[in-house]
Amino acid sequence: MxxxxxxxxxxxxxxxxxxxxxxxxxxxxxxxxxxxxxxxxxxxxxxxxxxxxxxxxxxxxxxxxxxxxxxxxxxxxxxxxxxxxxxxxxxxxxxxxxxxxxxxxxxxxxxxxxxxxxxxxxxxxxxxxxxxxxxxxxxxxxxxxxxxxxxxxxLQERPLELTLRMEAPRDRVWDAWTTSSGLATWWWSHWTGVEIIADVRVGGAYRFAAPAQGMAVAGEYLVVDPLERLAFTWVWSDDDGVSVDEAVEVMFAEDAGGTALTVRHTGPWPSDEPVESYRQGWEFVLGALRSAVG
Structure with a gap:
């Protein structure tokens, strides 16, 4: 069904x-x-x-x-x-x-x-x-x-939460998350042919796809609070299938001239295995973000 x-x-x-x-x-x-x-x-x-x-x-x-x-x-x-x-x-x-x-x-x-x-x-x-x-x-x-x-x-049971500090000011980090050109500098930037579409407004859609790798993530923006907060649905698709009922929230806070970024990802995960898999993925792309924004 x-x-x-x-x-x-x-x-x-x-x-x-x-x-x-x-x-x-x-x-x-x-x-x-x-x-x-x-x-x-x-x-x-x-x-x-x-x-x-x-x-x-x-x-x-x-x-x-x-x-x-x-x-x-x-x-x-x-x-x-x-x-x-x-x-x-x-x-x-x-x-x-x-x-x-x-x-x-x-x-x-x-x-x-x-x-x-x-x-x-x-x-x-x-x-x-x-x-x-x-x-x-x-x-x-x-x-x-x-x-x-x-x-x-x-959905409440196993939230994945990561926090990291970046030297870049908050407006630069925000732009890296909220423009297609900014996202392209770090999201799966180690691969070629990555497709980035981001209509960053409440109700707007996004899609990040890596055709050669057979994976994509897409969804709808739920909250767009400039320089403060983004929230969006998260639908991951690859050869194993399509995820359901997942969401991501990103918080941006000023921190001594830099930015403290918190990412919180939730889903109907019955075990820690998908949580740890996502943790590795987020750590990788957030490391690329930190390198991209300086």
């Missing part, structure tokens, strides 16, 4: 972000109507109680079942492409939910990002959003086979 959902887990041991994406054979306007009309919301997320929010700052409540009512506050409503609101899960600080609708050739790609989650909420909300995306397919009249929900606790 082909899993219709692309998942990503980013963040750290204190706060985490779940991201999910799925495509639907419906126009953005139809999908927007489904996620903003109270009677249809009830089938996707939960019953809207009280007044319907119409402007940023409006507070509303969702009854998600089991005697659980969640408070939310509208942050952005840009029909028919983006919806954002804060979401109180029971902790002191609210999380933030952003829903982006992107037109595709024959439909709409829906991307949901729920950030500032305490780790103990991650698994529940990951599974909950998967159920909401499946319910949205039903509401749109195009139900598809539903793959088993991901094991979000497994």
């Amino acid at each position: 082909t899993d219709p959902i692309v998942r990503a887990l980013t963040g750290d041991a204190a706060q985490q972000t779940v991201s999910l994406a799925r495509e639907y054979r419906a126009a953005p306007a139809e999908v927007w109507h489904a996620i903003t009309t109270p009677e249809r919301i009830a089938r996707i997320l939960g019953a809207l109680t009280g007044p319907v929010p119409t402007a940023p700052g409006d507070v509303f409540h969702i009854d998600i079942g089991g005697e659980r009512v969640r408070r939310a506050e509208l942050m952005k409503c840009a029909a028919p492409y983006e919806l954002a609101y804060t979401w109180w899960s029971g902790d002191d600080d609210p999380g933030s939910v952003r829903i982006r609708l992107t037109p595709t050739g024959d439909g709409t790609r829906v991307t949901i990002t729920h950030d500032r989650l305490r780790p103990h909420w991650t698994g529940g909300y990951g599974a909950g959003w998967e159920a909401s995306l499946a319910a949205l397919a039903e509401v749109l009249g195009s139900p598809a086979a539903i793959a088993p929900a991901a094991d979000w606790s497994l």
Whole structure:
């Protein structure tokens, strides 16, 4: 069964972000109507109680079942492409939910990002959003086979994290990560014929391919916070197959005139073997980055 959902887990041991994406054979306007009309919301997320929010700052409540009512506050409503609101899960600080609708050739790609989650909420909300995306397919009249929900606790279990310091200033390191020309100076630069494509914006795609070696990595940018943070999905492909539900986050910090770079990679890894394999790969390319930026 082909899993219709692309998942990503980013963040750290204190706060985490779940991201999910799925495509639907419906126009953005139809999908927007489904996620903003109270009677249809009830089938996707939960019953809207009280007044319907119409402007940023409006507070509303969702009854998600089991005697659980969640408070939310509208942050952005840009029909028919983006919806954002804060979401109180029971902790002191609210999380933030952003829903982006992107037109595709024959439909709409829906991307949901729920950030500032305490780790103990991650698994529940990951599974909950998967159920909401499946319910949205039903509401749109195009139900598809539903793959088993991901094991979000497994995504949390073995994060790979590497930190290294570079003498280069932060803006130079950032440019090396966020331009195709900059990436070409270090990413698999020891091989010839490497193809680098990077549309560095939220929702933009990237692809780094080494055809002669039969490998590539591709994905979508989830966060682009200039000079501070990049996050993106990670789909590795080679002769052994294609990876699923992996993500990478890169943090850039000033450090005594240089840059402290932290890379965090997560995936549904059942053992330490893929973690160590990725560690070797990251150490190699990050060494090439340090050499390239000086």
